Amino acid sequence: DAGVIQSPRHEVTEMGQEVTLRCKPISGHNSLFWYRQTMMRGLELLIYFNNNVPIDDSGMPEDRFSAKMPNASFSTLKIQPSEPRDSAVYFCASSQKGSPLHFGNGTRLTVT
């Protein structure tokens, strides 16, 4: 199994641009999570899906952030417009019910 696959690994963009982060969960996993990691705030859960349905998006910072899961093998996290304070490492993780989370290697986003 290839594990959770995220792309791109690094993204550098200018303030105001749209950013799309992508995630392919482990096949057969029915839960998908988007996390953000920063030095100041640590690991924050942004949103999670069960069976492709968003369950809790209370961690999404503001309306500039949106996430979709059109099918069981793909999810996107979009930031539009991006701001410098969005700079962080964004992780996607997946799991089966009752099993531990498996993380991707993350996307390091830098907004200048």
Add this chain to the structure above:
Amino acid sequence: GEDVEQSLFLSVREGDSSVINCTYTDSSSTYLYWYKQEPGAGLQLLTYIFSNMDMKQDQRLTVLLNKKDKHLSLRIADTQTGDSAIYFCAESPPRDQLIWGAGTKLIIKP
């Protein structure tokens, strides 16, 4: 409120044992986890313990759980340079998502 607490840093000599501690808040948490994060990588599941256990051993790793004090520890025997990483503790409340500690950075001195 909900909070998982860990020391931010631990420094040990190569070959010694490392003990990373964690306190959690929800006594009904079913599982407690240890994840390892190496530089530039995602969090990797290291080990976990079910709440009805008080100890779990896996090669160089020993997890101790004290439910009364809501205290979890991870002991790494014969610490090697490859053990340098940030170690995250997480608890799993029965009807909620994982609650994460801030991570303990393990520094290995030669």
